[in-house]
Amino acid sequence: MAATREALLESWDQPARWPWLTVSDALWTLLVLAGSGYAYSLYQSYMDGYEVAIQLGATLALIGWGRYWPPARRFTLAVTALTVLALWRYGADYELRKSAFLLKYLLESQAAFMWMSTLYVLATVTYFAALFSRSEFIGKTATALTWSATVMGMTGLLVRWRESYLLGTDIGHIPVSNLYEVFILFALITALLYLFYEDRTRTRSMGGFVLLVISGAVAFLLWYTFGRQAHHIQPLIPALQSYWMKIHVPANFVGYGAFALAAMLGVAYLLRDWAETRNPDGVLARVLPPAALLDDVMYKAIALGFAAFTIATVLGALWAAEAWGGYWSWDPKETWALIVWLNYAAWLHLRLTKGRRGTPMAWWAVIGLFVTLFAFIGVNMFLSGLHSYGSL
Amino acid sequence: MNETTACKPARRRTLGWVLLEFLGSMNLAITLLVVLAIASMIGTVLQQNQPYPDYILKFGPFWFEVFKSLDLYSVYGAGWFIAILAGLILSTGVCLYRQVPGMWREMARFRTAVDADSLRGFQQQTEWRLPGGDSGATLAAITGALRNHGYRWRIQDHGDHHVIAAMKGRYNRLGYLFTHAAIIVIGVGGLLDGDLWLKLKEWRGELVVETRDLSARAVPPISRLTPGAIPAFRGNVRLPEGSTANFVFLRLRDGFLVQELPFAIELKDFQVAYYDTGQPKSFVSEVLIHDQEHLGDQPLAATIRVNHPLVYRGYAIYQSDFGDGGSRLELKAWPLATARLEPVAVKGEVGGTIKVGGPTAGARSLELDDFRLFNLLPEPDAQPGDRKFRNFGPSISFKLRDAAGEAREYLNYMAPVSMEGRWFYLSGMRARPGDPFSYLHIPVDANNSPERFLRFNARLRDADGLQKWLTRPAVDSDNPDFQRDLIRVRLSLVGLFIQGGFMAITEKAKTVAPAERLQEATALYLNLLRETLAEVFIDTLREEGVNVEQEPGERENAFFNDALSALAALPAYGSPFYLQLTGFQQVEASGLQVTYSGGTVVVYAGFVLLILGVFLMFYTSHRRLWAWLASEDDAVRLILAGAGNRRPLEFASEFAEVRAALERRLRRPITSPSPTSSNETH
C-alpha cells in the first residue's frame, strides 16, 4: 500500500484538485458570461466582427480581473446594476434626463460625474484625516468613499455611452473620444489601481496622496465643464471612427494612471525622507507610509504602467498604420508617447540593473508625471498634429 | 620579439573589449535613452516640414540658416538624429551579444555546485536538523514538495552531501532577450521604411529633388521613381472627380519627387457627409483601380474612407484630405465704382485666373481659389453658449490681385443670409491671409436680389445724373442762389460719402467749422446727406415700380439703413465690383495618400516580441530553490534556501509555503495508510 501513502502525501499539500475553480469563481464566470451573452443578443445586429472580438476580449478580461482581484466583482456588479437601472429608466427618451428624478439627480451621466467628483474630493480629505488620526474607521470610510466615487464615475461613463446613442444613432460612440471623457477615465483608472494596491498592501496610508492627483483631475473636469462647456456629447470625427479607439485609449490610460500613481507615491516618499531628516520623531515621520512600501509599490506601478503603455503605443502604431498610412509619423502626440516610454525605460533600467532606489528615483518618478502630463494634455494644448482630440 | 607577439593580440583584444564594454554599458544605454527622448522633443515644438519661407518669416534669415544647417526642419530624418537611434540600436545589440550567453546558461543550468555557507547567506533560508532522518526519505520529501510547487530540479551527490537545485519561471530570462531584440528589429524595420533609400539615391546622384512648380507630367526623369525603385515610400496625390493618376508626389525638404505606380487610380466620386452639428461625418472616395497587367480590362471598384484604406498589391491607399477639383462657376460682376449698372457675366473654373478690369478698374487678375457647397458655421443669432450651426450654403473664395501683385481675398456667399430677421448677401474681405474677414452686408430687395442696392449705388455715382435730378424743376424758390448752393453742397456730400463713407463727412466738417461748432456742423451735414440719400432712394424705388406715394414701410426703412451701412463700408471693401455667384457645377477632389512599406512586417514582428518580452520580464520571475542535505551522526542536516529575480515579497510567501509543505512532510510522516483512503473504500 505504498502507493496510498504517496497519494496521501501528495494531496496533503496540494490545495485542491482544481485550485483555480472555487465556487465563487465559477459563479462569477457564469455571471459575466450570462451578462455578456445577454448584451450580445441585444446588440449583435449592430456589431461588426471587430466589435464582437472586442466584446469577447472584454468579457474574458472581466472574468480574469474578477478572479484575480475579488473586490472587482462587487464593483462590476454595482456598476452594472446602476447602469441597467439608468438605461431602463431612460428607455429611448434622452429628454428624460431633465425630468426623471432618478436620472436628473443620480444616474444621468452629468449627475453621476458630479457625484463622482464630490466623492473623490471627500475621499481625499478623509484619507488624510485617517492618516493623521490613525483611525481604522475613518480609513475604512475613505476607502468606501473612493469605491463609491469610482462606481459613480464608471456608471456615468457607461450611461454616457448609451446617451450618445439616444442623441442619434450616428452620433453614438464609446465615451473615450475627447479630453473631457478621458479625464474621467483617468480618474477612474487611477483610483482602481490605487484600490488594488491598497488591498494588496493592506495599508491606507498612501490613499491621500494618490487621491490628490485624482482631485486635481476633478478640478480640471469641473473647470472644463463649467468654464468651457466641454461636457456636451460631440459626434465622432471621421479620424476617430475606428474600433482601435476602444482599445488604444483605455490601454493608454492604464499607463497614465499608473504613472500618476507612482509619481504621487514619489511625493510621499520625498516628504517622508524630508520629515525623517528634519525630525525623525515628528508626526509626519510617524504617519507617512514606510519608505520600503512606497518604493515597492512605486516600482510595481511603473512596471505596470510601462507594460500598458507599451501595448498602447503598439496599438496606436497599428491604428496609425490604418488611419494615416504609416505606423509612425513622428506626430507630436506619438512622439511624446515615445518620450514618456523612453523616460520610464531609463527609470526601469536604473532600478533593475543598477538597483537604484531612494530619493533620486522618487524625484524622477515625480518629474515623470510632468512628462506624462505633457503627453496627455500639453500636446493638445500647445502643439498641433494629426491627433484629433482637439484643443482645450 | 616574444614579448611583442604575445602583447599584440592581447592589446587588440583589450581595445575591442573596451569598445564593447563602452557600447554595451548600462550608463551609455540610459544616457542614449534620455538623449533620444530630449531630441525627440525638438520636432514636436518646431513644426516639421513646413515650406521654407514660413520658417524665414518666423525666425529671420540668420536663425533660419542656423536651424537649417542643424536639419531642424526635418529632425527625424536628420543625420545626427539617425545617429542617436543607430547608437541606441548598436548599444542594445552589443548588450544582447554580451548578456545572452550568460542568460542562456542561467536559464539552462541548475547550479548544483553551491556550498552550505553561501546558502545560509540567502535572505530566504531555513535550516533543520532532523534527528533519525534518512537522506533517502528526506530527498523524496523535498522533491515531492518541489513538484507540487511546479519546480524542476537536479540532484547532485557530492559524496558527503547532496544538493538539490531547483528552479521555475526561467522563461523570465527570455523577456530580456525579447525586449532588446525587439528594439533592434523595430529599429531595422523602421529604417527600411524611412527615407534612407531616397537619400542613398540622391547621394549616388541618381535622383534630384524637383523644386519648381511643375505638373507631374513635366517632371524630368531624374526626379521620377519607377515602381519598385525604392522599397518604401509615402506619397500624396489630389484627384479631381473623374480624373485618373498613376503617380504620387513624395515631398522632400523644399521640393518633391514623382513616384510612379504600377496601376492607375481613377476617382469616380468623392463625398463629404456632415452631422447635424456641422462637424464632418465621413469622407468617402469611390475609386476604380486600373491595372491592365493584373486586372485586365475589368477595373477594381473600391471605397476608401478615413480609417478604411484600400490595400492593393501591397500598396495602401488612404483618404487623407480633400478640396475643390476645379468646379465650374457662373458669376456676375456688378460694378460698384461706376454709374454703370449692367453686370458682366463671367465663367470660370476654380483654380483658374481671369483678367479683369478695363480703364476704370485698372488691370487686375481674379484668382478663383475655392468653391464650397456647404458652409456649416456657428449660428450668428444664437444665444451665447448655444452650440447651434447653420448651413450658409455655397460660397466662393477668390483673390483680386493688382498689377503690383498685392492681393485681397474675398469670400462670397451665393444665397442671402438672414440676420436679425433681415436678409443680406454676404461678402467677406481681408487684406492679409490669416486675418479675419470683415463682411459687407448687401441688403436684399423684394426680388431676392442685390439689384436695388446696386442701382441705388450706381445712381449715387452718376454725378451728372444726380445733379440733373436734384435741379429738376423745383417748386418756385424765393432764393435761387441759395438753392443752387444747397444742391452743390448736397452733391459734394454725396460724392464725399461714396468715396470715403461717413468718415469723409466728419473730416469735411472739421475743415469748415471751428472746433466749438464741429458737432453742430457734422450733424447738419449728416442730416443733409441723409435727406439727399433718402430722396434718391425713394426715386430708385419709384423707378423699380414701388408705390412711393405713401409713407415708406418698415421694410423700406430698414433697407435704407442697411444700404447706408453697406455704402459706408464700400470704400474699404476695395473691389471695383461685387462678384455674385449665380451658378455652379461642383467638381470635388480627393486627396489620397499612397504608401508602400516593406518594413511593416518586420516592425510588427518586433512589436510582438516587445510585448511578449515586457510581460515575461515583469510578470514572471525566475526562481531558484536549493536544498542542501548531509547526514551527520544520527541525523540529517537540511538547508533550504532560495531567491527570485523579481518580486521579492511574492517570492518570500512562496518560500514560506514550500517550507511549510516540506515541514509537514518531514515532521509528521504518515507511517501507516489511513483506512479511509480512497483505495480502500472502493
Ligand code: HEM
Ligand atoms: C532602446 C533601448 C532599450 C530599451 C527600450 C530597453 C528596454 C528595456 C526594458 C523595457 C527592460 C525591462 C525592465 C525589466 O523589467 O527588467 C530592460 C531591462 C534591461 N535592459 Fe534594456 N533596453 C534598451 C537598451 C538596453 C541596453 C543598451 C542595455 C545594455 C546595457 C540594456 C540592458 C538591460 C538589462 C541588463 C536589463 C535587465 C534585464 C533583467 O534584469 O532581466 N538595455 N530594458
